[in-house]
Amino acid sequence: MRETYLPYGKQWLDEDDIKAVVDVLQSDYLTTGPKIAEFEKAFAQCVDAKFAVAISNGTAALHAACYAAGITVGDEVITSPITFAASANAVLYCGGTPVFADIDTATYNIDPQEIRKKITDKTKAIIPVHFSGQPCDMDEIERIAKEYNLIVIEDAAHAVGADYKGKLIGGISDMTTFSFHPVKHITTGEGGMITTNNEDIYQKLLLFRSHGITRDKDRMLDQQGPWYYEQLELGYNYRMTDIQAALGLSQLNKADKFLHRRREIADMYTEAFKDTTALRVPFQQNGCNSSWHLYVIQLNLERLSFDRKKFFEAIHRENIGVNVHYLPVYKHPYYQQNGYREVKCLHSENLYERIISLPIFPKMTNQDIDDVITSVKTILERNEK
Numbered sequence: 001m002r003e004t005y006l007p008y009g010k011q012w013l014d015e016d017d018i019k020a021v022v023d024v025l026q027s028d029y030l031t032t033g034p035k036i037a038e039f040e041k042a043f044a045q046c047v048d049a050k051f052a053v054a055i056s057n058g059t060a061a062l063h064a065a066c067y068a069a070g071i072t073v074g075d076e077v078i079t080s081p082i083t084f085a086a087s088a089n090a091v092l093y094c095g096g097t098p099v100f101a102d103i104d105t106a107t108y109n110i111d112p113q114e115i116r117k118k119i120t121d122k123t124k125a126i127i128p129v130h131f132s133g134q135p136c137d138m139d140e141i142e143r144i145a146k147e148y149n150l151i152v153i154e155d156a157a158h159a160v161g162a163d164y165k166g167k168l169i170g171g172i173s174d175m176t177t178f179s180f181h182p183v184k185h186i187t188t189g190e191g192g193m194i195t196t197n198n199e200d201i202y203q204k205l206l207l208f209r210s211h212g213i214t215r216d217k218d219r220m221l222d223q224q225g226p227w228y229y230e231q232l233e234l235g236y237n238y239r240m241t242d243i244q245a246a247l248g249l250s251q252l253n254k255a256d257k258f259l260h261r262r263r264e265i266a267d268m269y270t271e272a273f274k275d276t277t278a279l280r281v282p283f284q285q286n287g288c289n290s291s292w293h294l295y296v297i298q299l300n301l302e303r304l305s306f307d308r309k310k311f312f313e314a315i316h317r318e319n320i321g322v323n324v325h326y327l328p329v330y331k332h333p334y335y336q337q338n339g340y341r342e343v344k345c346l347h348s349e350n351l352y353e354r355i356i357s358l359p360i361f362p363k364m365t366n367q368d369i370d371d372v373i374t375s376v377k378t379i380l381e382r383n384e385k
Contacts, residue, residue, distance in 0.1 A: 002319035002371050009183030009293075009323075012258065012363040020250040024242050032210075035245035040193070042252055043178075047160075047170025049195035051202040054240040054248075055209050058157045058179025061192035062090035064238060065175045066125070068194075068204040069151040071096040075124035079155075080110040081328035081348045083129040087155045088329045096124065100330050102345035106283045108132070108296065111347075112140035119144075125151040130159035130169060132282065132325070132357075133262075133291035138164050138172055145173075153177065157192075158293035160185035161259040165287045170195045180244075183361070185258055185291060186251035188244035209238040261362040262292040265369055269295055269358060272373040278303045278380040294325055295360045297376075298351065305383045308354060314383075315356075318375040323357045 024035060036054050044052035055061045071077060073095035079087050081100040088098035101114035108131050115126060126145060128136040136154075145152045154169065156162070157179035162169045170176045175198075178184075180191035196202055207214060212235030217223055220230045270281045280298040284290065299308055306314075308324075315322050328348045330340040358372055 001317065005319045005321060006359050006364075006368055006371065007321040007361075008357055008359045010361045010363060011182040011187045012254075012361070013187075014254075016253070017247055017250045020246040021243055024246040027242075029242045031241040031243070032239055033242040035242040035249065036240060039240075039245035039248045039252070042249060043193055044195060046168075046252060046255065047176070047195055048168045049171040049176070050197045051195065051199065053194045053196075053202065053205040053209060054245060055192045055194060055205075056238045056240055057190045058177060058181060058192040059086040059090065060209070060236070060238040061177035061179070061194045062086055062127075062153070062155065063093045063236075064205050064208045065153045065177050065194055066090045066094045066096065067208050068175065068201045069125050069153060071124055074122060076120060076122040077125045077127055078110075078115050078118050078123060079127040080129045080131065081330055081343075081345045082108055082131055082326055082351065083155065083329060084157070084326060085329050085332060087127055087129055088335075091127070097122075098329070099123070100328070100340075100343055100345055100348075102347045103351065104137075105347050105351070107134055107136075107285060108282075108351060109134060109136040110141075112137050112144060114345075115141065115144055119148055119150075123148065123150060125153055127153045127155055129155040129157075130162060132294035132296050133158045133162050134282070134285065135159065135162050135164035135169060135288045135290070138167075142173065151175075157181075157184065159291050161255060162291035163289045169291075171197060174198060175201060180248060180251075184293065185262070186248060186255050188240065188248040188251070191240050191244045191248060207233055208235045211235045211237060258362040259291060261364075262360060263289075265360050265364060266290070266292045266295050268366075268369050269360075269373065273297065273376070276377065276380065278384050279376070292360060294357045296325065296355050296357050299354045299356065301354055303385055304380065305385055308356065310383075311356065311379060314379045315375055318371075318379075320372055320375050321359060324352075324355060325357050326352070328352055 040052040071094040152173035154176040180188040212233035
């Protein structure tokens with residue numbers, strides 16, 4: 001057993017990050033200052049998008065994107081059940097109805113053929129989720145969206161740095177949302193970003209994140225003086241602070257290093273477990289590069305004398321902080337109590353019973369990785385039928 005606890009994910013902050021934050025604390029701006037625009041410009045360039053809008057967190061990013069897409073009462077939005085609840089909740093915030101399409105059993109991402117089955121005359125948008133950092137089948141999803149005139153909002157909370165057939169995630173669809181929570185690829189504490197190549201959408205997002213208020217003379221109905229501003233729409237206070245943006249800029253300078261290390265760790269796990277029949281390693285699509293926010297193994301329960309819960313408990317006793325991502329969204333009590341009791345996505349439900357997320361974050365040492373591999377193999381060997 002390890003002497004110290006190893007979490008499944010953790011931020012990596014250094015003196016450059018601390019200095020960047022301190023510099024802002026000693027400046028004239030703490031919030032809504034020059035660092036916001038600087039961070040947005042740098043991030044847009046990083047993912048090959050024309051525009052980026054910094055926002056208070058990843059959930060707010062999804063909410064803003066649904067708003068900019070015009071989601072309202074009566075609209076349906078198709079998304080994956082294997083995701084954090086925010087992917088669907090954001091639709092509810094706008095008065096729309098989330099519709100869950102089952103996953104592809106190889107990638108664990110939303111299955112485009114299941115999307116087709118769920119489309120009705122009420123369908124307004126698709127929210128594909130790049131689960132664990134593995135890109136969805138964007139060619140087919142974009143083909144479906146074009147055929148039915150649907151908006152695509154990619155939930156890329158896991159996918160900073162991922163690429164799909166040579167195109168970086170962030171510049172492909174109508175909108176793409178990101179999260180900068182501490183376990184993500186880069187962190188701003190809490191924080192998020194929305195990218196788009198559409199200037200009209202960009203302007204809607206800017207209004208929405210700041211109360212619907214503007215000082216843009218070209219957009220205001222009146223111009224009473226230099227102090228003057230107008231509320232044009234009902235928006236929210238979803239602004240990021242300059243403190244967070246400064247941290248994000250500093251972290252962005254290390255994003256390639258962080259991504260490289262995540263891919264190294266994933267390769268080490270895959271090599272170590274490739275012949276372990278009691279589990280399945282993640283599938284890697286040809287032509288796509290995962291950003292490896294999560295490394296999700298699937299237990300072969302038919303070969304084991306215990307269930308996933310017993311494995312979870314056993315490896316935690318080894319001081320290895322595994323986790324489970326995710327309970328299908330419609331299985332949460334709120335959804336069960338509000339019209340989703342009869343929903344069945346059998347592939348998602350079967351997957352949920354078998355998956356474990358192993359620790360993966362850039363600051364892991366090779367010894368940490370060896371500890372995980374040894375613990376997983378030892379527990380499985382002791383309990384294999």
